[in-house]
Amino acid sequence: MAKKLTYELALNELQLIVSEIEGEGIGIDELSKKVKRAAELLKFCQGKLRQTENDVNEILGQFEE
Amino acid sequence: MAKKLTYELALNELQLIVSEIEGEGIGIDELSKKVKRAAELLKFCQGKLRQTENDVNEILGQFEE
């Protein structure tokens, strides 16, 4: 993947996957893959969120003193 | 069989078998074989589904914590 994954892209892909699964356009074989991808994306997004939260805490925590 | 069996292929074959049997175009000798094949295919598909379900549960279960 040339383009670096961002939260935005991940979220979009996730929603695409959901609608693809809902749309019945895929088979079980693909479902497995899609679910795995969704898991990856979810993990990525959660990581990103946790990281951002940490960043916010860390960065803004400096000013408490 | 060179082509690896997928859920898709299995399901297709299964439906073909069903329609063949429905069409009464086959004899008992073949019926036996078809039924045996159908059993195989069903087993395969069910296994695949169960596995996929497990996958989904497993994957998505990670985030429940």
Next chain:
Amino acid sequence: MAKKLTYELALNELQLIVSEIEGEGIGIDELSKKVKRAAELLKFCQGKLRQTENDVNEILGQFEE
């Protein structure tokens, strides 16, 4: 007999025997033989059917659970 007996072959022979018997073209001695052959063939066919039925039931059983 090189060719292995199948339900099809058996049933064909049976129906031939039945039509010979019905045609009244055969004598009693032959009839006896034919009847004996027909009995054999019937037994074969019935066995085959029973076995197939068992197979089907078996398959059905798999999904009943």
Next chain:
Amino acid sequence: MAKKLTYELALNELQLIVSEIEGEGIGIDELSKKVKRAAELLKFCQGKLRQTENDVNEILGQFEE
């Protein structure tokens, strides 16, 4: 940035960032950047304030004697 950063500019940018975050018009990817920028600006403003305070104390301290 050609323009030299001033307290005024920093404050305006900060308020813009706050309203952007409030307005939810930005994604998590940007949030991270915005928060980092906000931290920078906050640091700058605090520094400026501390410096000005020191200046005031230093300058006007001369007249206490």
Next chain:
Amino acid sequence: MAKKLTYELALNELQLIVSEIEGEGIGIDELSKKVKRAAELLKFCQGKLRQTENDVNEILGQFEE
């Protein structure tokens, strides 16, 4: 500054600066400058007062002997 600074002008400017700062119409960037200017003016005024006082004392001293 073409016009020479006098105590009067300095005092007026000082009062203007105080009211500007009190009026909260100025930002931190300007505050720094204003405070520096105020310090200058205060120093100037004090110098002027001290000098005048010395003058007065000197005059007075002429008759003390």
Next chain:
Amino acid sequence: MAKKLTYELALNELQLIVSEIEGEGIGIDELSKKVKRAAELLKFCQGKLRQTENDVNEILGQFEE
């Protein structure tokens, strides 16, 4: 000054200055100038007085012999 300074003029100016300063109608800038001028005038008057005193004493001395 076209008009030559005399003790009389100096004293008058001095008293004018004193009443101006007492009247508090003047600022520090003027005070400075006035005080300086007063110093000049005082010096002048004292000089004149001392000189006159010396003259008188000298003259008196001539007659004492």
Next chain:
Amino acid sequence: MPNQQNYSLSDLMDELQMVIRSSFDHSYWVIAELANVSGSARGHMYMELVEKSNHQIIAKARANLWSSRKHQIMKAFEEVTKETVKTGMKVLLQLSVDFHPVYGLSFQVLDIDPSFSLGELERQKQETIKRLQEEDLLDFNKQYVLPVVLQKLAVISSESAAGYQDFMNQLEQNTNSYQFDVQLFPAVMQGDKAPESIVLALEKLENKGIEFDALIVIRGGGSNLDLACFDDYALNVRLAQSFFPIFTGIGHERDQSVTDMIAHTRLKTPTAVAEHIVQHNYEFEKGVKDLFSYVLESSQDSIAENQYQLEKASSRMAKSSLDLLHSEKSEIRELSFLTNQSAMELIHQNKSQIQQIKNDVMYLSKSFIKEQEQFIGHQKRNVALVAKDFINRENVDLYPSKHLVKYSLLSIEKENNKLDYIKNLIRVSDPELLLKRGFSITRYNGKAVTNAEVLEEGNEIETQLAKGSIKSKIIK
């Protein structure tokens, strides 16, 4: 002209002489102005008489005063008027008229009335005084304030005059040994030429550029006649406006001249002027001496008083200045305090603002993240949900297996039926079953006989029964 009677000139002249002598046979008192007066070597005096109206000569005649009468007339005249008869005078003359064929018409002066001329002189003098008064010049010179000491003196006098010598002697021999700086500006001091001469001297001394303390106009020792020049208007106008105060010592016996009147100080004689000047200086010296000790005393008093005043002024000034400075100092201190306070307040406000913004960023970021987390959780559940849905759907799809079973069983059933039918058919066709029911099979030569006609009598036939067989011969 032939009808005319011709005269010789002498005839005519003789006739004129006769007429005039008979018509003007006594003397006349005539008022006239002396346009010119001249004398002859023999002591006669020739006068030119004129009468003017508006500066125009309206009558003019010559008159002769013979030396025989001249002395007596002149003596009487000078005694009364202290003046000599001279050009420009208005006189009252007693004239007799004569005509001479050769010399023409002439008047002989028999007498001159001195009292008329005296009156006329007085009139002129009064007129001069009046004019000077009108021009504010009479007391003009008196306005000068004399220097307390008179030292630099300009003298207008005749150098050779005895009065000048008297003046100088008096000055130089003063007992106080005052020193004087006297400059003489010589001038004619009597007669017609005097005014012009004096004015010339005046101009000369004024042009010198020296500040004289006084201008001394003196005469004396000469004739007492011809002093009317000091009543001359032009001279007095000029003298009155002199740069310096004028002292006169003209020595008029009659009464004071106009020059005395316009002078700053008038004295009778040059000696008196000198005495006056010495006295003036002495008075100053005396006054100075008297004042001196008083001056010294009061000077010391005054110095002390002034010293005190200066000190008072200085301390008052210092006090009020220091008061002013003090109040300004507190104002400056207050301004410094206010600057500090307001600046600190402003900084404090900004600090709270910054803190607020920081909190906002923090809070908003966190709630944003939380929201996103919820959204992600939601997405996760969504994925699970749709995936499970999908699997369930697939499970349902696997149910074609039921059809499979159904149709398979159906097919088996059908076959069974088919087989059953065949089975029944075969069973009813089974010969053994017929034998058991009592049927039997008749064989001839081992072949089943179905047609009796093929058998002949005697043929041995075998009859097969269900159990066992029997052999028999055809009988019939």
